[in-house]
Amino acid sequence: MISYAEKHEHAKKVLTAVVSKKGNVKLFGKWRQREKKPLVQIVFRGNKVNNYETTSKWLKNLVVLLKERFQIKSFNVVAHSMGNLTLVYYELNYGKNKELPQLRKEVDIAGHFNGIIGIDDKANRNKLLKNGKPEFLNKYYRYLLAHRENFPKNQVDVLNIFGNLENGSNSDGDVTRVSARSLKYLLRGRYKTYQEIEIRGPHAQHSKLHENNQVNKIVGDFLWGQEKS
Template sequence: MKKWMSTIIALVAIVGVAFGLHQSLKLKRDTAKYTYSNVPTLFIHGYGGTLNSTKDLVRAAEKAGAAKKMLTARVTKDGQVKLSGHWDKNKYNPMVQVVFSDNRNADFHTDAKWIKHVIVALQQRYGIKSFNAVAHSMGNLGLLTYEMTYGQDKSLPQLRKQVNIAGHFDGILGLNKEVANNTARCARQANENGVVL
């Protein structure tokens, strides 16, 4: 009886070790498809957005092993930036959720200024030299206006990659033509500088 019990325990242990090795190798395979760096990715919500607006995107990136949330950057109505969380320079692909207190501000020039304040705060506190961005809806217009206004300033961290979700780059029907004009101007500038949009 003792021999059978020892055999069963040994088999369970072998299966457990094999399963653990399989999971470890699978995790290594899954994470091998990502490029890791210390360049932060900013998640910028749209009109009326909150921290919850980009929460699922951030969680999905963490679950996939592609990135790690480090900070929340809250921008007050007067443009002050309050960073919360923990920045670990040894972690890969840090994510920063940007939240505007005045989340119903429709002036994308103001949004661009606020985005600049976030980037400068990250530069001053953590020494970032470049950044990526994921922007949704109105956040795209703020980011586009930021790039057009401050993108050529080499003293600021430079945008490396951006993902646009539901960007209304041709403006909002009946509201303005300035957005469409800005989009065309930005495309011309990008073409002149050899940047592909």
């Protein structure tokens, strides 16, 4: 995704942020202030940790460091898979803190907001009710619903991208359409704008979604489309 953005969007990767399993952040690279579309790649060494209170603190450590080093005032995030819940937990825990840089745009790719197949969800088990609420709620989703009012109101533009293999599972192989689309009900009345895009076919598989140039273009248009026009 970063290579595509550099080639097609004239973006520039300026830093790699490596977050240790203890939440310590090290930055590698050089960020020249003249860069108009700077990219920071985030690498979590504890990328199997599913305690999102913990990983959201790690993300906060990075945001604080970027503010201290580079005086950032706002930022956008592109998240995939477990990164999505880290981001949502971050916003519910810290998003209203005006001392921190503010999130403006978030891209959620293959987000398991309400379950993962084989862990706490099954293909075609769940459904969205007429009001958009999922019929079945897992423990993470219940927690997020209880704290949804902490999400900054009318501030964040949200793009939710999810996959459908079109093999009858209505999923990307790991995350069902219902689980991914549960985000809209969660953030109802809070987001500034919200849009969903379904990617279909074999390249919509969970881990292939961030290697998919269709997705890359959609993300670029969302982040920088107005700047290109």
